[in-house]
Amino acid sequence: MELIRKGLIAITGTTGVGKSQLAIELARKLNGEVINADALQVYKGYDIITNKVTAEEMLGVPHHLLDFKEYTVQEFERDALQKIHEIHGRNRVPILVGGTNYYIQSVMFQKEPGSPQGGSTGVQPNDHSFEQSQVDKSNQQLWEELKSVDPIMAENWHPNNRRKILRSLEVLHTTGRKHSEWVADSEEARRKEETLRFPTLLFWLYADTPVLNQRIDNRVGDMIERGLFGELGQLAKDLSDPRAEFEAYLKAAATDSKTSELECEQLKAKGIEDMKTSTRRYAKRQITWIRNKLIPECRSTLGKSTRAHPFVLDATDLGQWKSEVMNKGLSIAQKFVGSAQLPEAAAVSDTAARLLAEVKEKPNSILAWKRHFCSVCSKSAEETPNGVALEVWLNGDDEYNQHMHSRQHKHNIKHRKRVSSWHKKDGDDARGCDAPLSKRANTNLESTGD
Known part of the structure:
Protein backbone atom coordinates (compact mmCIF):
# COMPACT_ATOMS: atom_id res chain seq x y z
CA MET A 1 0.00 0.00 0.00
CA GLU A 2 3.04 2.29 0.09
CA LEU A 3 2.56 3.46 -3.49
CA ILE A 4 -1.04 4.41 -2.77
CA ARG A 5 0.15 6.75 -0.04
CA LYS A 6 2.78 8.43 -2.18
CA GLY A 7 1.62 7.99 -5.76
CA LEU A 8 -0.44 10.16 -8.09
CA ILE A 9 -2.63 9.42 -11.10
CA ALA A 10 -2.99 12.30 -13.57
CA ILE A 11 -5.36 12.47 -16.54
CA THR A 12 -4.93 14.98 -19.35
CA GLY A 13 -6.12 15.49 -22.91
CA THR A 14 -8.09 17.91 -25.01
CA THR A 15 -11.53 19.19 -24.24
CA GLY A 16 -14.24 16.69 -25.17
CA VAL A 17 -12.38 13.37 -24.72
CA GLY A 18 -13.93 12.20 -21.45
CA LYS A 19 -11.26 13.03 -18.88
CA SER A 20 -13.73 13.58 -16.04
CA GLN A 21 -15.61 10.38 -16.85
CA LEU A 22 -12.43 8.30 -16.68
CA ALA A 23 -11.35 10.02 -13.45
CA ILE A 24 -14.66 9.20 -11.79
CA GLU A 25 -14.62 5.60 -13.00
CA LEU A 26 -11.07 5.06 -11.74
CA ALA A 27 -11.82 6.76 -8.42
CA ARG A 28 -14.76 4.43 -7.78
CA LYS A 29 -12.63 1.35 -8.48
CA LEU A 30 -9.43 2.47 -6.76
CA ASN A 31 -10.73 4.22 -3.64
CA GLY A 32 -9.72 7.55 -5.11
CA GLU A 33 -10.59 11.24 -4.95
CA VAL A 34 -10.53 13.69 -7.85
CA ILE A 35 -8.62 16.98 -7.91
CA ASN A 36 -9.67 19.41 -10.65
CA ALA A 37 -6.84 20.80 -12.82
CA ASP A 38 -8.85 22.97 -15.19
CA ALA A 39 -8.13 26.69 -14.94
CA LEU A 40 -11.71 27.64 -15.84
CA GLN A 41 -13.51 25.09 -13.69
CA VAL A 42 -11.92 26.38 -10.49
CA TYR A 43 -14.16 29.48 -10.83
CA LYS A 44 -17.31 29.48 -8.77
CA GLY A 45 -20.39 29.53 -11.00
CA TYR A 46 -20.67 29.50 -14.83
CA ASP A 47 -21.07 25.71 -14.85
CA ILE A 48 -22.20 25.54 -18.48
CA ILE A 49 -19.56 27.87 -19.93
CA THR A 50 -16.78 25.93 -18.19
CA ASN A 51 -18.45 22.55 -18.77
CA LYS A 52 -18.17 21.38 -15.17
CA VAL A 53 -19.02 17.86 -14.15
CA THR A 54 -22.40 17.83 -12.39
CA ALA A 55 -23.13 16.45 -8.93
CA GLU A 56 -25.03 13.58 -10.54
CA GLU A 57 -22.09 12.75 -12.83
CA MET A 58 -19.70 12.64 -9.84
CA LEU A 59 -21.46 9.45 -8.61
CA GLY A 60 -20.47 10.23 -5.04
CA VAL A 61 -16.74 10.58 -5.77
CA PRO A 62 -15.16 13.45 -3.77
CA HIS A 63 -13.98 16.32 -6.00
CA HIS A 64 -11.58 19.04 -4.91
CA LEU A 65 -10.67 22.54 -6.20
CA LEU A 66 -13.83 22.63 -8.31
CA ASP A 67 -16.20 25.62 -8.24
CA PHE A 68 -13.78 27.26 -5.86
CA LYS A 69 -11.88 30.49 -6.61
CA GLU A 70 -9.69 32.32 -9.11
CA TYR A 71 -6.12 30.99 -9.07
CA THR A 72 -2.61 31.86 -10.05
CA VAL A 73 -0.63 28.77 -11.00
CA GLN A 74 1.39 29.15 -7.79
CA GLU A 75 -1.77 29.19 -5.68
CA PHE A 76 -3.13 26.16 -7.51
CA GLU A 77 0.12 24.27 -7.00
CA ARG A 78 0.04 25.02 -3.27
CA ASP A 79 -3.57 23.98 -2.75
CA ALA A 80 -3.40 20.91 -5.00
CA LEU A 81 -0.34 19.64 -3.13
CA GLN A 82 -2.18 20.14 0.15
CA LYS A 83 -5.15 18.14 -1.16
CA ILE A 84 -2.85 15.35 -2.34
CA HIS A 85 -1.26 15.22 1.10
CA GLU A 86 -4.70 15.00 2.72
CA ILE A 87 -5.85 12.26 0.33
CA HIS A 88 -2.69 10.27 0.99
CA GLY A 89 -3.38 10.70 4.69
CA ARG A 90 -6.75 9.02 4.19
CA ASN A 91 -4.94 6.14 2.41
CA ARG A 92 -6.78 6.96 -0.82
CA VAL A 93 -5.58 7.61 -4.35
CA PRO A 94 -5.38 11.22 -5.62
CA ILE A 95 -6.48 11.58 -9.25
CA LEU A 96 -5.51 14.91 -10.83
CA VAL A 97 -7.60 15.62 -13.92
CA GLY A 98 -7.95 18.55 -16.31
CA GLY A 99 -6.91 20.14 -19.57
CA THR A 100 -4.76 22.93 -18.12
CA ASN A 101 -1.44 21.19 -18.60
CA TYR A 102 0.72 23.78 -16.89
CA TYR A 103 -1.41 23.22 -13.77
CA ILE A 104 -0.77 19.48 -13.97
CA GLN A 105 2.93 19.98 -14.68
CA SER A 106 3.37 22.40 -11.77
CA VAL A 107 1.98 19.78 -9.38
CA MET A 108 3.91 16.83 -10.76
CA PHE A 109 7.30 18.56 -10.87
CA GLN A 110 9.13 20.59 -8.26
CA LYS A 111 9.96 23.28 -10.79
CA GLU A 112 7.89 24.27 -13.78
CA PRO A 113 9.77 22.66 -16.70
CA GLY A 114 10.72 24.77 -19.69
CA SER A 115 11.11 28.04 -17.80
CA PRO A 116 12.81 30.57 -20.08
CA GLN A 117 15.05 31.56 -17.20
CA GLY A 118 16.42 28.03 -17.09
CA GLY A 119 16.82 27.99 -13.31
CA SER A 120 18.00 30.29 -10.58
CA THR A 121 20.68 32.83 -11.37
CA GLY A 122 20.63 34.50 -7.99
CA VAL A 123 19.19 37.64 -9.59
CA GLN A 124 15.83 38.89 -8.34
CA PRO A 125 13.84 40.15 -11.36
CA ASN A 126 11.69 42.43 -9.20
CA ASP A 127 14.35 45.12 -8.98
CA HIS A 128 13.66 47.47 -11.91
CA SER A 129 16.80 49.58 -11.52
CA PHE A 130 18.65 47.88 -14.39
CA GLU A 131 15.60 48.16 -16.63
CA GLN A 132 15.30 51.85 -15.83
CA SER A 133 18.96 52.41 -16.64
CA GLN A 134 18.35 51.10 -20.17
CA VAL A 135 15.20 53.06 -20.90
CA ASP A 136 16.83 55.27 -23.55
CA LYS A 137 17.94 52.31 -25.67
CA SER A 138 15.80 50.89 -28.45
CA ASN A 139 14.87 47.23 -28.66
CA GLN A 140 17.24 46.73 -31.57
CA GLN A 141 20.12 48.38 -29.69
CA LEU A 142 19.56 46.14 -26.68
CA TRP A 143 19.42 43.04 -28.84
CA GLU A 144 22.64 44.00 -30.64
CA GLU A 145 24.30 44.54 -27.26
CA LEU A 146 23.18 41.11 -26.06
CA LYS A 147 24.34 39.53 -29.30
CA SER A 148 27.81 40.97 -28.76
CA VAL A 149 28.17 39.64 -25.19
CA ASP A 150 25.99 36.51 -25.17
CA PRO A 151 25.14 35.46 -28.76
CA ILE A 152 23.63 32.13 -27.64
CA MET A 153 20.91 33.84 -25.63
CA ALA A 154 20.43 36.54 -28.26
CA GLU A 155 19.54 33.85 -30.80
CA ASN A 156 16.65 32.79 -28.55
CA TRP A 157 14.95 36.18 -28.30
CA HIS A 158 13.22 38.21 -30.96
CA PRO A 159 14.71 41.74 -31.16
CA ASN A 160 11.34 43.14 -30.04
CA ASN A 161 11.15 40.94 -26.93
CA ARG A 162 12.51 43.70 -24.74
CA ARG A 163 11.67 42.03 -21.42
CA LYS A 164 13.66 38.85 -22.07
CA ILE A 165 16.58 40.69 -23.65
CA LEU A 166 16.80 42.97 -20.62
CA ARG A 167 16.65 39.94 -18.33
CA SER A 168 19.60 38.29 -20.08
CA LEU A 169 21.62 41.50 -19.96
CA GLU A 170 20.72 42.00 -16.30
CA VAL A 171 22.00 38.52 -15.41
CA LEU A 172 25.38 39.29 -16.95
CA HIS A 173 25.48 42.76 -15.42
CA THR A 174 24.62 41.50 -11.92
CA THR A 175 26.48 38.18 -11.72
CA GLY A 176 29.34 38.64 -14.16
CA ARG A 177 28.34 35.41 -15.93
CA LYS A 178 26.51 34.98 -19.20
CA HIS A 179 22.86 34.03 -18.95
CA SER A 180 23.54 31.09 -21.30
CA GLU A 181 26.11 29.74 -18.82
CA TRP A 182 23.56 29.88 -15.99
CA VAL A 183 21.04 28.08 -18.18
CA ALA A 184 23.55 25.35 -19.11
CA ASP A 185 24.43 24.75 -15.44
CA SER A 186 20.76 24.66 -14.48
CA GLU A 187 19.84 22.18 -17.21
CA GLU A 188 22.74 19.92 -16.28
CA ALA A 189 21.66 19.96 -12.62
CA ARG A 190 18.11 19.26 -13.67
CA ARG A 191 19.16 16.18 -15.60
CA LYS A 192 20.69 14.76 -12.43
CA GLU A 193 18.29 15.84 -9.71
CA GLU A 194 14.96 14.32 -8.71
CA THR A 195 12.32 16.73 -9.99
CA LEU A 196 9.19 14.57 -9.84
CA ARG A 197 7.29 14.91 -6.58
CA PHE A 198 5.42 11.59 -6.70
CA PRO A 199 5.55 8.33 -8.61
CA THR A 200 3.02 9.29 -11.29
CA LEU A 201 0.83 7.45 -13.75
CA LEU A 202 -0.19 9.84 -16.54
CA PHE A 203 -3.05 9.03 -18.89
CA TRP A 204 -3.29 11.03 -22.12
CA LEU A 205 -6.80 10.62 -23.53
CA TYR A 206 -6.70 11.17 -27.25
CA ALA A 207 -9.27 11.38 -30.07
CA ASP A 208 -8.47 11.76 -33.77
CA THR A 209 -8.89 15.35 -34.96
CA PRO A 210 -11.92 14.96 -37.32
CA VAL A 211 -13.86 13.05 -34.66
CA LEU A 212 -12.79 15.46 -31.93
CA ASN A 213 -13.82 18.50 -33.97
CA GLN A 214 -17.30 17.07 -34.50
CA ARG A 215 -17.53 16.26 -30.80
CA ILE A 216 -16.55 19.84 -29.96
CA ASP A 217 -19.22 21.20 -32.30
CA ASN A 218 -21.82 18.94 -30.73
CA ARG A 219 -20.76 20.00 -27.24
CA VAL A 220 -21.28 23.67 -28.10
CA GLY A 221 -24.80 22.77 -29.23
CA ASP A 222 -25.43 20.94 -25.95
CA MET A 223 -24.18 23.95 -23.98
CA ILE A 224 -26.62 26.21 -25.83
CA GLU A 225 -29.51 23.88 -25.02
CA ARG A 226 -28.51 23.82 -21.34
CA GLY A 227 -28.58 27.61 -21.09
CA LEU A 228 -25.26 28.96 -22.34
CA PHE A 229 -26.64 32.38 -23.30
CA GLY A 230 -28.16 32.91 -19.86
CA GLU A 231 -24.73 32.39 -18.30
CA LEU A 232 -23.07 34.64 -20.87
CA GLY A 233 -25.44 37.45 -19.95
CA GLN A 234 -24.68 36.93 -16.27
CA LEU A 235 -20.95 36.82 -16.98
CA ALA A 236 -21.20 40.14 -18.83
CA LYS A 237 -22.97 41.69 -15.81
CA ASP A 238 -20.58 40.24 -13.22
CA LEU A 239 -17.28 40.85 -14.99
CA SER A 240 -18.18 43.21 -17.85
CA ASP A 241 -16.26 40.68 -19.93
CA PRO A 242 -18.34 38.12 -21.85
CA ARG A 243 -16.69 35.53 -24.06
CA ALA A 244 -15.16 37.50 -26.92
CA GLU A 245 -17.04 35.46 -29.51
CA PHE A 246 -20.39 36.76 -28.25
CA GLU A 247 -19.51 40.30 -27.23
CA ALA A 248 -21.02 41.87 -30.36
CA TYR A 249 -24.18 39.77 -30.07
CA LEU A 250 -24.75 40.56 -26.40
CA LYS A 251 -24.37 44.28 -27.06
CA ALA A 252 -26.74 44.09 -30.02
CA ALA A 253 -29.27 42.07 -28.02
CA ALA A 254 -29.42 44.70 -25.27
CA THR A 255 -32.89 46.24 -24.81
CA ASP A 256 -31.77 49.70 -25.92
CA SER A 257 -30.01 48.43 -29.03
CA LYS A 258 -31.34 49.49 -32.43
CA THR A 259 -29.93 46.39 -34.12
CA SER A 260 -32.59 44.48 -36.05
CA GLU A 261 -33.68 40.99 -35.03
CA LEU A 262 -32.14 39.55 -38.20
CA GLU A 263 -28.79 41.23 -37.49
CA CYS A 264 -28.89 39.91 -33.91
CA GLU A 265 -29.44 36.37 -35.13
CA GLN A 266 -26.60 36.73 -37.59
CA LEU A 267 -24.27 37.93 -34.82
CA LYS A 268 -25.42 35.06 -32.62
CA ALA A 269 -24.75 32.51 -35.36
CA LYS A 270 -21.31 34.00 -35.98
CA GLY A 271 -20.55 33.84 -32.25
CA ILE A 272 -21.47 30.16 -32.17
CA GLU A 273 -19.21 29.35 -35.11
CA ASP A 274 -16.39 31.42 -33.61
CA MET A 275 -16.76 29.55 -30.31
CA LYS A 276 -16.45 26.23 -32.10
CA THR A 277 -13.37 27.47 -33.98
CA SER A 278 -11.65 28.84 -30.88
CA THR A 279 -12.34 25.62 -28.98
CA ARG A 280 -10.79 23.57 -31.77
CA ARG A 281 -7.72 25.81 -31.71
CA TYR A 282 -7.50 25.43 -27.95
CA ALA A 283 -7.61 21.64 -28.35
CA LYS A 284 -4.75 21.88 -30.83
CA ARG A 285 -2.67 23.89 -28.33
CA GLN A 286 -3.42 21.32 -25.62
CA ILE A 287 -2.06 18.53 -27.81
CA THR A 288 1.04 20.56 -28.65
CA TRP A 289 1.79 21.08 -24.94
CA ILE A 290 1.31 17.40 -24.13
CA ARG A 291 3.45 16.22 -27.03
CA ASN A 292 6.26 18.78 -26.75
CA LYS A 293 6.44 19.45 -23.02
CA LEU A 294 4.53 17.15 -20.68
CA ILE A 295 5.35 13.72 -22.16
CA PRO A 296 9.05 14.52 -22.78
CA GLU A 297 9.31 15.79 -19.21
CA CYS A 298 7.81 12.51 -17.98
CA ARG A 299 10.29 10.54 -20.06
CA SER A 300 13.18 12.46 -18.54
CA THR A 301 12.39 10.77 -15.19
CA LEU A 302 12.68 7.17 -16.39
CA GLY A 303 16.31 6.89 -15.31
CA LYS A 304 15.61 8.28 -11.86
CA SER A 305 14.26 6.76 -8.66
CA THR A 306 10.92 8.63 -8.85
CA ARG A 307 9.32 8.10 -12.23
CA ALA A 308 6.40 9.25 -14.33
CA HIS A 309 4.78 6.67 -16.60
CA PRO A 310 2.84 8.18 -19.57
CA PHE A 311 0.18 6.10 -21.34
CA VAL A 312 -2.10 6.97 -24.27
CA LEU A 313 -5.72 5.79 -24.24
CA ASP A 314 -7.63 6.02 -27.53
CA ALA A 315 -10.99 7.72 -26.95
CA THR A 316 -11.79 8.25 -30.63
CA ASP A 317 -14.63 5.72 -30.79
CA LEU A 318 -16.97 6.23 -27.84
CA GLY A 319 -18.63 2.94 -28.76
CA GLN A 320 -15.42 1.26 -27.61
CA TRP A 321 -14.99 3.38 -24.48
CA LYS A 322 -15.29 0.44 -22.12
CA SER A 323 -12.71 -1.73 -23.87
CA GLU A 324 -10.26 0.91 -25.13
CA VAL A 325 -10.39 3.44 -22.30
CA MET A 326 -12.05 2.16 -19.16
CA ASN A 327 -10.78 -1.44 -19.06
CA LYS A 328 -7.28 -0.66 -20.31
CA GLY A 329 -6.99 2.36 -18.02
CA LEU A 330 -8.20 0.46 -14.98
CA SER A 331 -5.87 -2.48 -15.64
CA ILE A 332 -2.85 -0.17 -15.90
CA ALA A 333 -3.92 1.86 -12.84
CA GLN A 334 -4.40 -1.27 -10.72
CA LYS A 335 -0.89 -2.42 -11.59
CA PHE A 336 0.47 1.03 -10.75
CA VAL A 337 -1.30 1.21 -7.40
CA GLY A 338 -0.26 -2.35 -6.57
CA SER A 339 3.40 -1.80 -7.54
CA ALA A 340 3.14 -4.45 -10.28
CA GLN A 341 5.02 -4.41 -13.57
CA LEU A 342 3.43 -1.92 -15.99
CA PRO A 343 2.91 -2.88 -19.65
CA GLU A 344 4.85 -1.31 -22.48
CA ALA A 345 3.15 2.01 -23.23
CA ALA A 346 3.46 1.59 -27.01
CA ALA A 347 1.76 -1.83 -26.84
CA VAL A 348 -1.53 -0.46 -25.48
CA SER A 349 -2.88 0.36 -28.96
CA ASP A 350 -1.80 1.33 -32.46
CA THR A 351 -2.74 4.92 -31.63
CA ALA A 352 -0.51 4.86 -28.55
CA ALA A 353 2.41 3.49 -30.55
CA ARG A 354 1.99 6.17 -33.22
CA LEU A 355 1.65 9.13 -30.86
CA LEU A 356 4.45 8.10 -28.52
CA ALA A 357 6.77 7.57 -31.48
CA GLU A 358 6.20 11.22 -32.44
CA VAL A 359 7.10 12.55 -28.98
CA LYS A 360 10.61 13.77 -28.20
CA GLU A 361 12.70 11.63 -25.86
CA LYS A 362 13.55 14.60 -23.67
CA PRO A 363 12.42 18.22 -23.18
CA ASN A 364 13.79 20.88 -25.48
CA SER A 365 16.85 22.72 -24.24
CA ILE A 366 16.59 26.46 -24.56
CA LEU A 367 20.24 26.52 -25.61
CA ALA A 368 19.43 24.29 -28.57
CA TRP A 369 16.80 26.66 -29.90
Missing part, protein backbone atom coordinates in the same frame (compact mmCIF):
# COMPACT_ATOMS: atom_id res chain seq x y z
CA LYS A 370 17.41 28.45 -33.14
CA ARG A 371 15.44 31.31 -34.62
CA HIS A 372 14.41 30.72 -38.24
CA PHE A 373 13.48 33.38 -40.75
CA CYS A 374 10.82 32.56 -43.35
CA SER A 375 11.44 34.62 -46.48
CA VAL A 376 8.44 33.03 -48.18
CA CYS A 377 5.94 34.50 -45.73
CA SER A 378 7.67 37.80 -44.95
CA LYS A 379 6.56 41.02 -46.64
CA SER A 380 8.22 44.28 -47.55
CA ALA A 381 6.92 47.61 -46.26
CA GLU A 382 5.54 48.43 -49.71
CA GLU A 383 3.32 45.38 -49.67
CA THR A 384 1.60 45.63 -46.28
CA PRO A 385 -1.55 47.67 -45.65
CA ASN A 386 0.09 49.77 -42.92
CA GLY A 387 3.41 50.28 -44.67
CA VAL A 388 5.37 48.37 -42.02
CA ALA A 389 7.52 45.43 -43.09
CA LEU A 390 6.50 42.03 -41.72
CA GLU A 391 9.29 39.64 -40.82
CA VAL A 392 8.22 36.12 -39.92
CA TRP A 393 10.58 34.57 -37.36
CA LEU A 394 10.04 31.12 -35.85
CA ASN A 395 11.45 30.29 -32.42
CA GLY A 396 12.95 26.81 -32.37
CA ASP A 397 12.81 23.82 -34.69
CA ASP A 398 9.36 22.70 -33.50
CA GLU A 399 7.72 26.01 -34.34
CA TYR A 400 9.64 26.21 -37.61
CA ASN A 401 8.57 22.72 -38.72
CA GLN A 402 4.98 23.45 -37.74
CA HIS A 403 5.07 26.64 -39.78
CA MET A 404 6.56 24.84 -42.81
CA HIS A 405 3.56 22.49 -42.83
CA SER A 406 0.93 25.16 -42.19
CA ARG A 407 -1.78 26.01 -44.71
CA GLN A 408 -0.67 29.64 -44.76
CA HIS A 409 2.92 28.79 -45.68
CA LYS A 410 1.82 26.39 -48.42
CA HIS A 411 -0.57 29.05 -49.74
CA ASN A 412 2.28 31.56 -49.87
CA ILE A 413 4.55 29.11 -51.71
CA LYS A 414 1.90 28.69 -54.41
CA HIS A 415 1.45 32.43 -54.59
CA ARG A 416 5.19 32.97 -55.07
CA LYS A 417 5.24 30.46 -57.90
CA ARG A 418 2.43 32.33 -59.61
CA VAL A 419 4.26 35.64 -59.15
CA SER A 420 7.42 34.09 -60.51
CA SER A 421 5.62 32.79 -63.59
CA TRP A 422 4.08 36.23 -64.18
CA HIS A 423 7.49 37.87 -64.02
CA LYS A 424 8.97 35.32 -66.39
CA LYS A 425 6.23 36.07 -68.89
CA ASP A 426 7.12 39.73 -68.61
CA GLY A 427 10.79 38.91 -69.07
CA ASP A 428 11.57 39.82 -65.50
CA ASP A 429 12.32 36.92 -63.19
CA ALA A 430 14.83 38.79 -61.05
CA ARG A 431 12.74 38.67 -57.94
CA GLY A 432 11.68 35.02 -58.24
CA CYS A 433 10.27 33.06 -55.35
CA ASP A 434 12.13 35.03 -52.74
CA ALA A 435 10.10 38.15 -53.44
CA PRO A 436 7.90 39.51 -50.66
CA LEU A 437 4.24 38.63 -50.89
CA SER A 438 2.07 40.95 -52.94
CA LYS A 439 -0.93 42.71 -51.52
CA ARG A 440 -3.12 40.01 -52.98
CA ALA A 441 -1.68 37.49 -50.48
CA ASN A 442 -3.55 36.72 -47.31
CA THR A 443 -2.57 39.38 -44.78
CA ASN A 444 -3.89 37.46 -41.77
CA LEU A 445 -0.51 35.87 -41.10
CA GLU A 446 0.69 34.58 -37.74
CA SER A 447 4.32 33.65 -37.21
CA THR A 448 3.20 30.57 -35.26
CA GLY A 449 2.14 28.97 -38.50
CA ASP A 450 -1.35 28.11 -37.25
